[in-house]
Amino acid sequence: MRVVAYADVRTVAVREVPDAMLEAETDALVRITSTALCGTDLHMYDGRTGAEPGLVFGHEPLGVVEQVGSAVQTVRPGTRVVIPTHLFCGTCVLCARGLSAACLRARAEGPGAAYGYAGMGPYRGAQADLLRVPWADANCVPVPGEPGDGYEPARFGWPAVRG
Ligand SMILES: [Zn+2]
Numbered sequence: 635m636r637v638v639a640y641a642d643v644r645t646v647a648v649r650e651v652p653d654a655m656l657e658a659e660t661d662a663l664v665r666i667t668s669t670a671l672c673g674t675d676l677h678m679y680d681g682r683t684g685a686e687p688g689l690v691f692g693h694e695p696l697g698v699v700e701q702v703g704s705a706v707q708t709v710r711p712g713t714r715v716v717i718p719t720h721l722f723c724g725t726c727v728l729c730a731r732g733l734s735a736a737c738l739r740a741r742a743e744g745p746g747a748a749y750g751y752a753g754m755g756p757y758r759g760a761q762a763d764l765l766r767v768p769w770a771d772a773n774c775v776p777v778p779g780e781p782g783d784g785y786e787p788a789r790f791g792w793p794a795v796r797g
């Protein structure tokens with residue numbers, strides 16, 4: 635699959651990498667239809683984070699679920715979803731209190747995790763054809779409409795990168 639990856643300070647590149655896959659029964663695999671280009675990406679782009687070359691950028695995506703693990707209950711292949719920036723388990727003590735940005739399960743080194751961000755866990759970003767979404771019941775939010783509708787202008791984000 636194609637991704638947008640950090641290459642060096644102020645250099646990004648479209649790269650071919652192995653497809654994202656389901657890795658746990660609570661995962662969903664989402665085919666991305668658009669992804670924000672976010673100001674927080676600039677911290678890595680400008681060299682302020684120690685990002686490693688190959689880090690895949692991207693969060694705040696829209697997409698369509700392609701596969702789900704056997705434990706996923708709330709989305710199915712074909713469900714259009716939006717995915718929050720940070721990823722979280724949905725059931726730890728902090729998630730249960732609504733503090734999911736400080737989830738205690740999503741990153742072994744400390745609270746909180748995010749897609750495509752240096753120091754925020756091993757999760758590849760969403761400026762990509764496919765995104766693995768852990769704890770899909772917590773992290774996939776069904777939305778109405780169709781890919782390419784007014785929620786995702788064709789000239790911005792990942793579709794623009796794909797051309
Ligand atoms: Zn952002």
Ligand SMILES: [Zn+2]
Pocket residue numbers: 722723724725726727728729734736737738739740
């Ligand atoms: Zn949690």
